[in-house]
Amino acid sequence: MALPKITTRYAFFTGKGGVGKTSLSCATGLALAEAGKRVLIVSTDPASNLDEVLGTGLSQTPTPVQGVAGLFALNIDPEAAAQVYRERMVGPYRGILPNAAIASMEEQFSGACTVEIAAFDEFAKLLGDAAATAAFDHVLFDTAPTGHTLRLLTLPSAWSGFIASSTGGASCLGPLAGLEAQKTLYAATVSHLSDPEMTNVVLVSRPERAALREAERTRSELADLGVSNLRLALNGLFTAAAPGDAIADAMGARGADAIATMPAALAALPRTETPFLPKGTVGLEGLRAMSHPNAVLVPEVASPTPLALPADLDSLVSDLAAAGHGVILTMGKGGVGKTTIAAAIAVALAGRGLRVTLSTTDPAAHVADAVAEAVPGLTVTRIDPEREVARYRDEVLAKAGSGLDESGRAMLEEDLRSPCTEEIAVFRAFARTVDEGRDQFVVLDTAPTGHTILLLDAAEAYHREVLRTQADMPDAVRSLLPRLRDPAFTRALIVTLAEATPVHEAERLQQDLARAGIAPFAWIINQSLLASGTTDPVLARRGQYERPFIERVVAELAPRTVLIPWRA
Template sequence: MKFLDHPTRNLFFTGKGGVGKTSVACATAVKLADAGKKVLLVSTDPASNLDEVLGVTLGNHPTAIPAMQTLFAMNLDPEKSAAEYRERMVGPYRGLLPEAAVKSMEEQFSGSCTLEIAAFDEFSRLLGDPTATAEFDHVIFDTAPTGHTLRLLTLPSAWDGFMEQNTTGTSCLGPLAGLQAQQKLYQESVKALGDASVTTLVLVARAEASALREAARTSGELAELGVRNQHLVVNGVFQAMDTSDPYAVALQERGTVALSGTPDSLKAFPQTIVPLSPGGILGIESLRRLGNVDSTAIAELEAGEVEPVEGLPMLSELIDDLVAPGHGVILAMGKGGVGKTTVAAAIAVAIAQRGYEVHLSTTDPAAHIAAAMNDESLPTLSVSRIDPEAETAKYSAQVLGKAGANLDAQGKALLEEDLRSPCTEEIAVFRAFADAVAAGTNKFVVLDTAPTGHTVLLLDSALAYHREVTRQSSEMPEAVENLLPRLRDPDFTRVLIVTLPEATPVHEAAALQRDLRRAEIEPYAWVINQVLSPLPITDPLMKQRQSHEQKYLREVKEVLASRVAIIPWQLEPPTGLQSLSRLTHSGLTASGS
């Protein structure tokens, strides 16, 4: 890895879920420790699997890694920090405000923005206070702050005056209310991030278009804030070992095409290509081998092959039950890059082919699905696209017009930054989502745009507070008033959690399920996408990936999901109506991506 030729003291690793940033960060830590450096490896990821990778139980203090005299690691717990932070902010109001108002405040402090700010609060003590890590030569952070968080923390100190006037319930200003006491520490942290002599930001991606786009977006956001010492790592690049295996050849070709389309903004940075590992990266020896695929590693894995998980039904087996009510809403939920848009489209096509009226609503920016359907025209299927940018702009203009009217320049700057939050987009799209759900009373509506459990509870608490204050609900639109009961009704709404058979996507999906259950929404089924297990693979490297995914297939089937279906990996991505139809047909020809 080229960034280790002259490593800076601080190394931050960032990337979307499932790209392998934890593996790359751990391998970096091991290589530096092997070179005689004293290294501290830190994760602030709520779904951290550092323990699993390193084989050690970690806590919120540096723990020595066995057999590595100079390597220490720790898991900071942003969820615990967020809970403590939430109680510090809400506790003083218990008994003073109506219960509905207190619940509304609690939910304001339960979202992803609070978690993000709590995470920054945790690692800024290690980054901004030189004495905290003085004994270490290098500090490696498995999770990097987003550009949104850094912009919030570098804005003028207008928080006190703004919070006194803020009654809008916007998404990130509540979490910021308790930060004034540590502004000096945050300023030092932001300064250290921007100092190229001490900090390198490592962008981790896969040889996939979506992962490279996400890396480019993150890179641009952070570069605007002065974090310009960046390095691109493309992880998991596959090279076929058996060129007679059509699946291996197809996988290699997809990677080649994706890399040829690398965004121009990333091409300016130094780049490291890490070959796909034959199995999971678990343990110090496998970390030492990261990037070196050799016959020895494959032979070791062949000796420990795992029994395949049996009895996993295909997606086709869900369709009969999904159409049984004759109408309703089907939600495909999951993190970016797991294929929820494809799953939603395939289900919509399958239902429409049975003669039911179906409306598919997507946020897919490529809109190739809609084009394919229009070209081949299914008479009972209509498609629309919710434009997040348009919805967010409309919502932001309304909030600025109402809440920003009496603010000074600094307060308005803070509000404008808050409205650039991912949470704002989620709430804005949520309004369009409510109208789409209402249409499910007389036909099928399939959505790949779904609110998180936090957003649902935010609506719930806001409505409760509204009723507490006004003592009436007659002013609320019907679609909004009935949204919660509809989402919580398993006969009306079926939630499908879409994931991949890999550690991070499965653990992130488990967190999503917990969030939904907190909002009293029970998932109907899990759909595991891009599964290799049913395929007649001969390539040695891909066969080992088949073996590795069994652990996560078993975890979903036996622990996490009440019902599960799989979509096998396919030779060609589904980009048209015919390909989508194959995803819901039985047999291996129904493979999907």
């Protein structure tokens, strides 16, 4: 069977970025709808591309998918949800409290954690309130990459716990009464998530070691949350048409090895397998091909007009090295290879005798795995949320708590237990890491696009959080945005694949960066089959599918382009 069998009312598709969660959830929803079911597909990803895959413009309310009876979809827009949530909290006090008090409340609701709780509020309505989705037989959640998803799944307990343990009247989220009103809904959400009669969780993975490792980590953490109705969906399995092509042989062998060595608990789950397809899975035709892969024809590849391929990574590293120090950010959609590219650049710079730190802000960090052995001059680190929260909490209590009485200190400690404390603590660590670029190179493998932009946006709201907790604002934080906007100090590299969704996502990222006053230094197109020289019919056909995307990046989007071939 190529697609997961969904028997429950609710289903989640989760996994490492780029494994095909959106395509698989949409293909599954399409198959269910064409079998006569009424289906709602929901994206909780801040960087959703559900509209593009389904070929239908979406909003925050269920929208019929064009050309498919019974199939509907919606995007949970975190920013729009935050605006509605803010007004729900502040609105009742307008005209009652002084303007200064209203302004203060609005400031309280301007932080990153308000976006998080507001998005979760929308999510909880769909999962915890059966009436909200009563018109549908199945509700499929196309979730964000794993780090965000796990945070989302643990939020019911985190926020419920925060409400239960809070004794004061306000928090970083404003008056607690607003949260208390949602307590029943949040409790129902927790219950539905862990009920195997109601909810399936599909762990989506590619046949790759890193993706399967991530799937196992997710399986283990979900089991700890009491979520047991799990199944594994292996996406993009490739088998060479005939031996002899180095790229095809390597791809097939790599996949077979990853499957053979996957963790036993993961291998024991019910499993479906979807083969590697010669074309992209955007649009209804591409999604139907995932249901019926044997019906997909692989046409002969005619001798194409030669394409002048962009330069490789070495020339880019030479230009980066010339600066002598600074920050290099690899950015892009999950699964495009940011971690691998960041590691390759860091190793190459260290190989030229330069001092380099390689680090990550990604909650699902794999940066240490990308560097197999010690490299002279290279330090590999990770921003660890748990450690940063403890460090931040201790600092605030030592400074702001020292002059408080017992009651005041208890209220401050309560405030620091709120989930948004993690956001601010990680943000400070990010600023501290960027600061190291003054006298060496710092290569930062950043989180997927939505998280990255939220992190950059947090700089604007940071001073309000400082005022609230009376913490110090380190110099590193004060100078962060100017440094990120300085092209002589920070080089932002947009990493993409030569496919529709990653290129469109990278284009949106470039626009977001422009609004933040940051201009990319270069685009890197990773894992190109067109540049690999493969003659396997399926892979060569997929290589030709890349051509228009490479041409568009080079001609229209990137200030400079680097193309990295898929390597055996």
